């Protein structure tokens with residue numbers, strides 16, 4: 381089969397890949413998305429069961445900082461509803477409530493940390509402000525923060541702040557951003573959260589986060605159950621070897637390809653870029669364990685999410701109260717909680733049964749929300765082998781080397797959150813960038829002899 385339009389294979393039907401496909405198609409390319417799983421979306425997934433809508437992966441968006449996400453949502457006709465401004469931190473048997481829209485006032489009046497620690501947070505504000513206005517906090521080009529990517533959050537707290545600030549401010553933020561404790565997470569992630577995310581508002585897509593995936597799948601062709609085994613770039617095209625939905629070995633040649641799958645998969649299937657990808661694979665991903673809990677009454681707290689410090693609970697790191705986040709996630713009068721486990725605890729419990737994981741999770745939930753005892757009418761357990769690209773200190777080095785090593789004129793481009801700081805906004809930004817790079821290359825070279833030829837068997 382030949383075609384006069386340029387063709388692109390997209391490996392991976394998560395937000396990065398779907399965005400690349402959508403943007404390339406818009407520019408006149410024929411696109412084909414290869415997705416290994418039986419549904420598209422990757423780490424954006426909404427499970428609809430028993431009247432609940434559980435966002436098992438990505439949960440919220442930031443209304444002002446997520447520019448790429450908000451623009452695409454508007455373009456696709458999707459509506460993002462703002463969430464209430466409340467969040468909480470659990471300390472000594474109580475959820476301490478804070479407000480995202482009044483960080484200064486609620487920070488000064490909270491009893492979460494002592495007056496001495498509050499005064500010491502001025503140093504934190506100064507350091508974050510300097511990084512922000514120095515252009516170091518860019519979630520789409522995370523490697524710009526390399527000059528301050530030198531220590532863990534806990535090391536920073538010991539050097540410049542107090543142990544109490546680490547325990548009840550930095551550690552809880554790390555446990556939301558990376559779902560990992562502050563002794564593992566690089567300071568840059570903390571600064572990025574404080575400089576870009578605090579002092580804004582969260583929101584979520586009406587109908588579930590997966591609505592964006594669905595809207596993109598309605599516009600671009602996606603082959604499900606079609607894992608790609610290899611991608612190789614030649615002088616006239618890119619050969620893609622894959623299995624079709626029936627498991628038959630197939631291959632096809634395209635003018636270009638976007639690799640939008642996790643780093644270890646990209647390394648295995650793309651020989652040419654193996655050396656560039658290996659350092660990113662060595663840093664790896666966090667492990668994820670998420671438990672959705674439906675209840676016949678809502679929790680008393682108005683918080684959208686509750687951060688749980690490691691000194692309070694080593695396993696449960698954060699709790700999204702999805703029924704507060706967006707009322708459409710639970711039946712009227714019910715509650716829905718999304719509980720995230722800390723990465724090491726998740727790894728230790730990964731192979732335990734759902735029943736054991738639910739039982740352990742509920743022990744924590746009933747301690748923090750005793751009013752929910754006896755009200756649970758739904759549970760769902762989700763395991764993530766590749767949860768979030770891990771960002772320990774020094775994670776910017778391999779990311780910078782990777783970006784620098786990519787050739788703009790290559791027919792193979794990359795789009796995935798391991799290239800920067802994870803998040804739906806990053807995925808969309810990098811998907812858009814990969815499409816723009818390929819299209820610019822095509823224009824520089826003139827319209828190429830189209831290479832599409834799909835073989836099978």
Ligand SMILES: Cc1cc2nc3c(=O)[nH]c(=O)nc-3n(C[C@H](O)[C@H](O)[C@H](O)COP(=O)(O)OP(=O)(O)OC[C@H]3O[C@@H](n4cnc5c(N)ncnc54)[C@H](O)[C@@H]3O)c2cc1C
Nearest residue numbers: 392394395396416422423437438439440608796797803804
């Ligand atoms: C528990 C959790 C909570 C999160 N919370 C938030 C949040 O609140 N806000 C936020 O902005 N972000 C959040 N994120 C991060 C966000 O979900 C990701 O950064 C983003 O969705 C990554 O998109 P992606 O397309 O780069 O990767 P993925 O979504 O991982 O997509 C990669 C795709 O490649 C496919 N694939 C793999 N191998 C192959 C192969 N051989 N051939 C073909 N296809 C293949 C996979 O099946 C997958 O569909 C969260 C993530 C998790 C896991």
